[in-house]
Amino acid sequence: MSSSNLPQFNDTAQAFQHLTDAELRRAVALFSLIGKPWLVNAGSALAHLALALRVPLAWAVKPTVYAHFCGGESIEDSEETMAKLAAHNVRTILDYSAEGQTAESDLDATCSEVLATIQAADGDARHAFAVFKVSGLSSNALLEKVGKAMAGGAALDREDEEAWERVQRRVRTLCEATAAAEGRVMIDAEESWIQDAIDALAEDMMSDYNRDRVVVFNTVQMYRHDRLTYLEAMAARAEEGGYLCGVKLVRGAYMEKERERASQQGYPSPIQPDKAASDRDFDGAVKWVLERIAQIHLVAGSHNEESNLKLCQWMAEMGLEPGDARVSFAQLLGMSDPITFNLAAHGYNVAKYVPYGPIREAIPYLIRRAQENTSVAGQTSRELSLLREEQQRRKRN
Ligand SMILES: Cc1cc2nc3c(=O)[nH]c(=O)nc-3n(C[C@H](O)[C@H](O)[C@H](O)COP(=O)(O)OP(=O)(O)OC[C@H]3O[C@@H](n4cnc5c(N)ncnc54)[C@H](O)[C@@H]3O)c2cc1C
Known part of the structure; x- marks a missing residue:
């Protein structure tokens, strides 16, 4: 593919085709508000307070941030979002x-x-992957203890051993069901x-379920300075063990918490x-995996235009078809639509995380989205300017 065939992330007609004029106005209003750090901080503090005091928030949240960033309160409720994405090959x-x-x-x-x-995805090609967090299936305290025990720094007592057995059983249930449904997780x-502890579980599952095809994908965060080394070690263990690897590469979401x-x-x-080091390792890891694509399948989870474009370019240079x-490429619902929908229009495999669940439980997630968009000021203003450009374009037509 020549570079003129690569996606253009500033094609706003393609990017926002799925939004009605009213939804476009809502997105402009939301991203304008999110672009003001003082407002996001005050709003986040108020939302935390309202949650603690059990003040109902649904009336304010549901038609605004929730509608923009979440699919619905249940799987059935997310149907409309899934159909809309699928209509544009996302x-x-x-x-x-x-x-x-x-x-x-x-x-x-x-x-x-x-x-x-996982069952909803069975036989329904609109679903790309299932996903889960191990911390939803285990207490964090246990995961921390297991990690220390693996490094030889702590011992698990009988109760911990039993709880860890249950966590492993839950993870296995999910991976096994995915394999049976011919899906990917x-x-x-x-x-x-x-x-x-999460890496050990993930590698264990890859070794059991990735024998003939890639069912299980582990995630590697390139904002950690030790992860290129980990990636190589994970791939070497897979090669030695005779199984395939699946890897989702991301930069990483917990930077402030980690540093603190x-x-x-x-x-x-x-x-x-610094950010440049995270960028260098993210792109380096993408290239490293692409060069071993027969053994390691890739999901690039990123909203960074440059990284997404580099991946497209490298695929072309290596003779890989976009499809x-x-x-695979992945972004979060309500974020970086110009990347997602332009990739889809050019035939790449691209998917959105569609978070769903009761509004009250989604509030911490929504606060993180708002804060993340505030901390990546350049990206928010870029998204906002493209949304405004699309409003102008529609007015002209
Ligand atoms: C589909 C999808 C799945 C995801 N899954 C996970 C997951 O499983 N686990 C997880 O942790 N995150 C996950 N994320 C979030 C991801 O890790 C990033 O936080 C987020 O996508 C922003 O990074 P970016 O690549 O999109 O773009 P950018 O906006 O270019 O990068 C921002 C990121 O760069 C890094 N960074 C920023 N400033 C600095 C600095 N000063 N020094 C060092 N590094 C810096 C941080 O990681 C920050 O989040 C996922 C994201 C997507 C889109």
Whole structure:
């Protein structure tokens, strides 16, 4: 493919075709508000307070941020969003994330709900992957302890051993169901102090289910300075074990939390020294995986235009078709539509995370989206200017 065939992320007609004029106005209003850090901070504090006081928020949240960033309150409720995405060749990754649960019954309930997303995807080509967070299936305290035990720094008592057995069983249930449904499942990456346990689980599942095709994908966060080394080691273990790897590459979502904990507890931060180092390793990892695409299938989870474009360019240089099933792109619902829909229009495999669940439980997720957009000021203003450009274009036509 020559470079003139590469997607143009500023094609606003293509990018926002799926939005009605009213939805476009709502997006402009939302991104204008999100672009004001003082407002996001005040709004986030108020939302936390309202949650703590159990003040109903649905009336304000549902028609605005929730409608923009979430599919609905249930899988059926997300149907309209899935259909709309599919109409533009964008596939869905249903994302049910319950956060911070510890009771065994809650962990089982999350497992059942994720299982429902896997079953919903069975035989329905609109779904690209299933996804889950191990922290939805285990307490964080247990994951941290298991990680330390694996490194030889702690011992698990009988109760921990039994709880860990249950976590492994839940993860296996989900991977096995995905394999039976001929689907694919991604395991999200989380904070570094629980990631060793998550990586061990993910590699165990890849070794069991990725023998003939790639069912299970682990996630690698390139904002960590040690992850290129980890990626190579993970691939070497797969080669030695005779199974295929699936990897979702991301930059990483917990930078402030990681740095704060490292400084409070007096250990070196696992995060790269600066953004340029995260960018270099993200792009480096993408290229490294592409060069081994027969053994490692790739999902690039990023809203960064340059990284997405580089991936398209490298695919072309290596003679991979845009629609090569071993390479997928993914963004979050309501963010970076110019990237998603222009990739789709050029025949790339692209999907959106579609978070769903009760409004109250989605509020921490929505606050993170608003804060993330505020902290990446350049991206928000870029998104806003493209949305405004599309409004102008529609007025002219
Ligand atoms: C489909 C999808 C799935 C995702 N899954 C996960 C997941 O499983 N786990 C997870 O942790 N995150 C996940 N993320 C979030 C992701 O890690 C990023 O936080 C987010 O996408 C922003 O990064 P970017 O590549 O889109 O773009 P950019 O806006 O170019 O990069 C912003 C990112 O760069 C890094 N960064 C910013 N400033 C600095 C600095 N000063 N020093 C070092 N690094 C810096 C941070 O990681 C920051 O989030 C996912 C994102 C997507 C789109």
